[in-house]
Amino acid sequence: MSSIIRQRILAYNQNSSEGHLPSSFSIVEILISIFEAEDCDLDVAWLPRLVLSKGHASFAYYGFLASIGMITEKEERSICQNGSKLYGHLPHIIDDSRFTFGSGSLGHGLPYAVGRSFADKTDKKYYCIVGDGEANEGTFWESLLLFEKFQSNLSIIIDCNNSSERAIPIQNKLTKINQIFPFLNFYEVDGHDINELSSLLVLSGPQLLVCKTIKGFPFEDMIESPMWHHRTPSKVEFKKFMDVLK
Amino acid sequence: MRKEFATLVKNYLRDNVNSAVLLGDISVGLFVDQDENLHEKVYNVGILEQSMISFAAGLSAAGTKTFVHTISSFIVERAFEQIKLDLSYNKNNVILVSANGPYDYSKLGPTHHCSSDIPILNQIPNLNLYVPGRVEDVAILLEKACISSQPTYLRLTSRSSSLSDRELFKLKARPFDDVTIFVGEALAYFQEHADAFENQKIIYVKALDECVDNQLFNAENVTIYEPYSYPIFAHSIKFRKPLQAFCYPKSIESGIFAEPYFIKTAMNGLNNV
Secondary structure, three states: OOHHHHHHHHHHHHHHOOOHHHHHHHHHHHHHHHHHHHOOOHHHHHHHHHEEHHHHHHHHHHHHHHHOOOOOOOOHOOOHHHHOOOOOOOOOOOOOOOOOOOOOOOOHHHHHHHHHHHHHHOOOOEEEEEEHHHHHOOOHHHHHHHHHOOOOOOEEEEEOOOOHHHOOOOOHHHHOOHHOOOOEEEEEEOOOHHHHHHHOOOOOOOOOEEEEEOOOOOOOOOOHHHHOOOOOOHHHHHHHHHHHHH | HHHHHHHHHHHHHOOOOOOOOOOEOOOHHHHOHHOOOOOOOOEEEEOOOOHHHHHHHHHHHHOOOOEEEEEEEHHHOOOHHHHHHHHHOOOOOOOEEEEOOOOOOOOHHHHOOOOOOOHHHHOOOOEEEEEOOHHHHHHHHHHHHHOOOOEEEEOOOOOOOOOHHHHHHHHOOOOOOOOOEEOOOOHHHHHHHHHHHHHOEEEEEOOOOOOHHHHOOOOOEEEEEEOOOOOHHHHOOOOOOOOOOOOOOOOOOOOOOOOOOOOEEEEEEEOOO
């Protein structure tokens, strides 16, 4: 499934010359793990409980939805085309359970998810995917303070793909976060290991997972290369990447 | 107005199961009351305005009617993007209530002035902008906000007018061709300087989406007083010819304002088309 999602991500990108490939690739297994933690439920009703705060990874979300049949081929073709509601960051679409919280500007999803999960009296599980670069935002730390006061059944999943390290390094703080926020059930995991991730995501209570991921995974060219952050592969590169996935 | 707001919101919280108020460490004393058993609905979330707005958006998305209350500049200027994205674009009808009007904290300096709040928020689509000029209007506007499908910014002020509905009606019915409109707390300015407006028909506006066009049908000259740094209401009126508007903003960077500060827009020859 992860290979199919990555192929879709590449195809959306080729079709539109838009999208953030490495940031999308690093969360593919995280999305699949959440899906497995939700017992592979094909009903869209659970999707509002997933908040993708790093909205520039929207292509991974679209690819994930497509691979479980939750968006149509027509919608896929419309991604980042003129007039489409499915743009390069995650959209909010009225009365559409697949797109309840639009993101793109970083640092908005986590405080929203803390409020959304706290106010849900059913105690259902919520998930919020945050990037490690995004964790530089003040609102990330504000939200942890709020979360300590307004605890809920929320998993904060940090896609630790090394983005922060080229600017303001933060990973050494994130891996010690449980020392200052001991209320969190804290785990440091391989973000590409679906079995390990999904076994943790089924646990309830306030949770924070530092997921070690590789930006651009599994493509060597994209790893540790800022140039790829918002770039479209050439036809030759595209074919090479697709061949790797097949 | 703050006391009135606290009373009204506490009543609302008592009557509505899914409701909450978030305080940015302001007006906390007005909400402390051991007998009222509202501790699970009144939260002092302290000094984190940006996350407070996004958090409120989350509460609202889960069906909780949420009020957010703190000093105006910290809501509007610090958390502008959260209001734009998490409330307006993501359609969460949270009710933002300022603790103060533009120069209520005048003596504390420019960090606490907020004369730009309405002009700034006017850039955001689908956001109600309410500016009560009388204490009794707080209830009317809060009720309007509670049933609205859009988020709301309700600007409280300590500079309020005591004019009654009956007095306002009589002022509006004056048999003069020239009209002066007072928006929000500018009404208090009118009340203090009523002699200067003796030969004018007076209209009071408390919400930026109010329509006064019909009432101006026979007007020769119209002047509008707005209590913020750039005329907004003036631009919402449908005039029949281009009008000369003039403003005289003072520097808002520093200084103590003993006198109320308004943007005044005058429109002459309204009917001369």
